[in-house]
Amino acid sequence: MTGAAAMELVCPAGTPASLKAAVASGADAVYLGFRDDTNARNFPGLNFSRAELEENLDYAHGRGCKIFLAVNTFPAAGDPGPWHRAVDDAAALGVDAIIVADIGLADYATRKHPNLRRHLSVQASASNPESIRFYQRSFGVKRVVLPRVLTIPEIAALNREIEVETEVFVFGGLCVMAEGRCSLSSYVTGQSPNTNGVCSPASHVQYTSEGDRLISRLGDFTINAFEEGEPAGYPTLCKGRFCAGGKTSYLFEEPTSLNAIGLLSELREAGVTGLKIEGRQRGKAYIAKVVKSFRDAIDAMERGEVIAPADLSSLTEGGENTTGAYERAWR
Amino acid sequence: MPSLLLAGIAAAPLSPYWLQPGLTIALGVMRRRHPDLFDRLSSLDDPTYLIDPVDLPLVFVLSLNPDHPQLSARRHGDGANTAATIRGPLMALIDLLQGRVDGDALFFSRALLIEGDVGAVVALRNAVESVEVDLLDDLLSVLGPLARPAGQAIRLGNSLLARAARDLAALHTAVLGPALRPPNKMED
Numbered sequence: 001m002t003g004a005a006a007m008e009l010v011c012p013a014g015t016p017a018s019l020k021a022a023v024a025s026g027a028d029a030v031y032l033g034f035r036d037d038t039n040a041r042n043f044p045g046l047n048f049s050r051a052e053l054e055e056n057l058d059y060a061h062g063r064g065c066k067i068f069l070a071v072n073t074f075p076a077a078g079d080p081g082p083w084h085r086a087v088d089d090a091a092a093l094g095v096d097a098i099i100v101a102d103i104g105l106a107d108y109a110t111r112k113h114p115n116l117r118r119h120l121s122v123q124a125s126a127s128n129p130e131s132i133r134f135y136q137r138s139f140g141v142k143r144v145v146l147p148r149v150l151t152i153p154e155i156a157a158l159n160r161e162i163e164v165e166t167e168v169f170v171f172g173g174l175c176v177m178a179e180g181r182c183s184l185s186s187y188v189t190g191q192s193p194n195t196n197g198v199c200s201p202a203s204h205v206q207y208t209s210e211g212d213r214l215i216s217r218l219g220d221f222t223i224n225a226f227e228e229g230e231p232a233g234y235p236t237l238c239k240g241r242f243c244a245g246g247k248t249s250y251l252f253e254e255p256t257s258l259n260a261i262g263l264l265s266e267l268r269e270a271g272v273t274g275l276k277i278e279g280r281q282r283g284k285a286y287i288a289k290v291v292k293s294f295r296d297a298i299d300a301m302e303r304g305e306v307i308a309p310a311d312l313s314s315l316t317e318g319g320e321n322t323t324g325a326y327e328r329a330w331r
Numbered sequence: 332m333p334s335l336l337l338a339g340i341a342a343a344p345l346s347p348y349w350l351q352p353g354l355t356i357a358l359g360v361m362r363r364r365h366p367d368l369f370d371r372l373s374s375l376d377d378p379t380y381l382i383d384p385v386d387l388p389l390v391f392v393l394s395l396n397p398d399h400p401q402l403s404a405r406r407h408g409d410g411a412n413t414a415a416t417i418r419g420p421l422m423a424l425i426d427l428l429q430g431r432v433d434g435d436a437l438f439f440s441r442a443l444l445i446e447g448d449v450g451a452v453v454a455l456r457n458a459v460e461s462v463e464v465d466l467l468d469d470l471l472s473v474l475g476p477l478a479r480p481a482g483q484a485i486r487l488g489n490s491l492l493a494r495a496a497r498d499l500a501a502l503h504t505a506v507l508g509p510a511l512r513p514p515n516k517m518e519d
Contacts, residue, residue: 015461016367017430044450045371045457203450214441231439235449255439283460286433315436 006302007268010068010167011291012280014046019056021284022065026295029066031099032280033197038086039070040123041280042197054093066096072121073197074102084108091116099145100124101180106139119143119167123180123194129161136164143167143274148258149177149325152266159271168267170260171290172278173317174324175199176238176252184237184252188219200236207235231255231319239317255318261297261309263326268301286315347389347404354391358402360469371458373397378451381413384421395455415447417455427456429464 011027013019022030033039035047048056053069060067069090075083083105090098091113098116100106101123109118122145126132135141143165146155159166176182185199186192193199206217212228216235223240226232233239233255242251258278260267267275275298277290293310300307313319323329362369372378372395382391390408394401405411417424423442426432434456437443445452 014457017461017463043457044374044454045461201450202453203448205449207445207449209444209446214444226441229441232441233439234435281457282435283427283433283456284430286436314440315433317435317439319439 005273007264007272007298008167008274009291009294009298010274010276011287012172012277012282013287014041014043014280014282015284016048016052016056018280018282018284018287019060021288022291023060023063025288025291026299027065027291029068029096029274030060031068031070031276033070033072034086034089036082036086037076037195037197038073038083040072040121040193040197041070042073043281044202046281050089050093053089053095057093057095068097068099068119069095070099070121071105072099072101072123074123074194075105076195080104080108084112087113087116097143103139106135106141110139114140117142119145121145121180122147122169125178125180127158129158132158132162132164136162145169145274145276147177147179148174149179151328152263152270152326155267155272156270165273166271167274167276168260168272169258169278170264170267170275170294171312172257172282173234174253174256174258174322177325182238188221188237200234205235233318254320256320256322257316257318258324259312259316259321260323260326261294261312263323264294264297264301266326282315289315347406350389350404354402354404357470358400360472361464362400364469364472365462365464368458368462369395369397369400371461372454375451375454378455379413380451380455381408381411381416382424383408383416383418384424385418386421413447414451415445415449417452418444418446425466428459429466430460434460 008028009026010029010031011022013022013030013032019030019032032053033041033047034053035049036042039047041047057067069086071083071086071090087098087105087109096117097119098109099119099121100109101121106118109116118139118141120126120135120141120143124135125147126135126144127147127149132144135144141164145167148169150158155166155168180194182194183192189201189204191198191201200218204219208215214226214232215222216224218235218237221237221240223235223237224233225241238252239250239255241248244251264275275294277294279286279290290312293312297307297309313321377394377396379392379394382393389404389406392403392405392411392413408416419437419442423432423437427434427437427443434443438445
C-alpha cells in the first residue's frame with residue numbers, strides 16, 4: 001500500500017509516566033503491554049495493569065493519541081487463557097488496535113472481536129507479499145510491523161504489492177535478523193521473548209567489576225568484558241563478544257542502536273505508514289527526547305523543511321548508531 | 332537541584348546517626364505520595380538495595396518491604412544484607428530518581444554500576460520510572476502550608492546560584508581569555 005498521508009509516530013511506554021511523556025512529546029500512537037507474559041517486554045516492574053490502561057486510555061484519547069496493546073508473544077501450549085483475556089480486555093477497554101503475532105491468537109481475536117483493529121507484530125516476521133496477504137485475508141490485519149531485515153527499496157516494492165499499511169522501526173535496540181524465531185536467550189536461560197516475553201531475563205544476568213573492567217554474564221556464560229571507559233551494551237547473547245578462530249569479536253552483532261532519523265523522507269516515499277520507536281523498557285527521559293526529536297523531524301519534513309537531526313547517541317546502546325538493514329552498509 | 336546537591340554534600344560529614352530522622356521522613360513522604368512505586372515492587376520478596384553515591388563518604392541501605400520500608404545511612408556497606416548494589420555519582424542517582432536521565436543510557440556510559448540481583452534492580456528502576464518524583468516538592472510537602480513559600484525561596488536561591496555560576500564563568504573567560512588565545516589571534 002502506498003499513500004501520501006502523514007506518517008504516524010508510534011511510541012513505546014512501559015509505565016503510565018512514560019506514556020504521558022510520549023504523549024506530551026508528540027506521539028501519534030503509544031504501544032504498551034499488560035504486566036504479564038502476553039507481551040514481548042515482560043520485565044519486572046514494567047507494564048500496565050488493567051486499571052492503569054483504562055485510566056491512561058482516557059488520558060491519551062483526550063489528547064488525540066491512539067493506544068495499541070501488544071499481545072505479541074506466543075501463547076503457552078495448553079494455556080491460552082492469559083492471551084485470550086488480554087485480547088478480551090483490550091476490546092472491552094477500547095484500545096485502538098492490538099498487536100499480535102500468533103496465528104491462533106489472531107484467529108481468536110478475529111472471531112471474538114471482529115471490530116477490534118488488528119496489527120501484525122514484528123514477532124510474526126512477515127516480510128514478503130504472500131505472507132502478508134495471508135494475514136490480511138485470514139485475520140483482517142490492517143497493518144504489518146515489518147521485520148528489520150529489509151532495505152528501503154525492498155519496502156517500497158513490498159508496499160506496491162500489498163493492501164495493508166506497513167510500520168517500520170526507526171529508532172532503538174536491534175535484534176539479530178530472526179525476529180520471532182530467535183532461541184538464543186532460551187538456549188541459555190530457558191526463557192525467550194517469543195513465549196515468556198523476555199530476552200536475557202534480568203534474573204539470569206550478573207555484572208561484576210574486575211578492576212576497571214565490567215564483566216557481564218548470562219546464566220553460566222561470560223558474554224562480554226568492557227574495558228575502562230568502553231561503552232557497555234545489553235547483556236544479550238546476540239551482543240556477546242566471543243573468541244572464535246583465535247580472534248575475539250562480536251560474532252552476531254555489535255551493541256548498536258538503530259537510528260533512521262535521516263531516512264524519513266525515503267521511508268515516506270516507500271509508502272510506510274507507521275514509524276516505530278523501540279524501547280518500552282526505557283525511561284521517561286529517553287522517551288521524551290527520542291519522541292520529540294522524531295516529532296520535530298517529521299513535522300519539518302511535512303513542511304518541506306530540512307532540519308539537522310538531533311544527536312541521540314547518548315541514549316543508544318554502546319553509544320553507536322546504525323541505519324541497519326535499510327541501507328545495509330556492511331555489504 | 333543545587334540546593335539538594337548542596338544538602339547532600341553538607342550532610343556528608345555528619346554521622347549517619349544524625350541523618351536518620353531526615354531519611355525516615357523522606358521515605359515516609361515517598362510512600363505517601365508515590366504508592367504506585369511500592370505497589371510495583373510488591374511481587375519481590377523484601378527487596379533491599381545498597382545505594383552507593385561514589386562522591387559521598389556514605390552509603391544508603393534501602394529496604395522496600397511494602398509493610399515496613401526502611402532507609403538508613405552507613406559509613407560503608409560491609410556486612411549489609413542487600414540483594415543488589417547501585418553505584419554512581421550522587422547527581423546521576425538523583426537525576427535517575429527524578430526520571431531526568433535514562434537508566435540504560437547511564438549504564439551504557441558506565442556512569443552507573445550495578446551488582447547482585449539484576450532483576451531486583453530492574454524492578455526498582457521500572458518502579459521509580461512509573462511515578463513522577465520531584466524530590467524538592469516531595470520533601471517540601473512535609474511543611475504543609477509553608478511548602479509553597481519555602482519552595483519559592485529555594486527556587487530563588489537555586490536561580491541565584493545558577494546566575495552566580497554563569498557570572499563567575501563569564502568573569503573567568505574575560506580575565507583569562509586573552510592570555511589563553513593563540514598568539515596570532517592576539518594580533519587581530
